[in-house]
Amino acid sequence: MINSEEVIEELKKIVKQKGLKYTEQREIVLNILLHAVDHLTAEEVYNEIKSKDGASNIGIATVYRALSFLEEVDLITSINFGTDGKKYESNSKSHHDHLICTQCGKIIEFLDDEIEKRQERIAKKNKFKITSHSMQLYGICEDCQ
Amino acid sequence: MINSEEVIEELKKIVKQKGLKYTEQREIVLNILLHAVDHLTAEEVYNEIKSKDGASNIGIATVYRALSFLEEVDLITSINFGTDGKKYESNSKSHHDHLICTQCGKIIEFLDDEIEKRQERIAKKNKFKITSHSMQLYGICEDCQ
DNA sequence: GTCAATGCAAATCGTTTGCATGAAC
């Protein structure tokens, strides 16, 4: 488990540095993603906030604005999954790719150094400066076969 | 270059087999993708048709329906690119992955046997039966750097 | 003649924007 306090501190620092204002809403959104097991869409983040903290009167527009902001300052990342649109995850998790069961939706995260290395090489060969990548293997998991 | 006649024949066969009707519109949409150099969005396909064949009075809804249909019967594939939404490509092209410039949208296709092999291995290790996969490397291309 | 596919317009979904209000500094 990551130390979410640290990441929150990081956010405070960034906001101050940019001469912007620190708001509870941005913290809440970041916090949701820090503790999320899954990758969440903007709407899922919104619902999560609503259900966890009924008192909080956050608007969906604010969630979108917070997500854009957090991605811009590199605290979170968005991934385009095949099926249901843009999903977000905290950057404090280490990099990994995804095995996705198309039957039950189970997601297994994995990392393969050799693949990572070869991606670097392909990028170099094509003179690309890689900023991110996403790789998904779709199939049927053991339980569903 | 692929033999587009063959793919069109394939479409005719599938339609007949399913007891559906063969229409000019589906053929036009498939044909656009067969001859497209690029990956196209639904709207780009629509515009292409309009400009090429001004007489044709196709509706955008029909394009969307044709694309869904063609993907369902596995003649085309959609990819979710980071920037501008869902794009389609013909399946008669051989399998490949994508390098995508997040600045100008340029797409370079590549294939790496070693990566393909390792993906197989990862699937096996996790007892997954792979049906498909998608991999995109995002970055800045040479021209945009 | 039957039934699926089409074109059009209206509806819907996810996301963004304008603007008056509220909160951080």
Add this chain to the structure above:
DNA sequence: GTTCATGCAAACGATTTGCATTGAC
């Protein structure tokens, strides 16, 4: 007090749907 961030509602673009009509079989 100033300025940025918020909430709300309206606007927006992409996609889907309802429905009457057309076209394939």
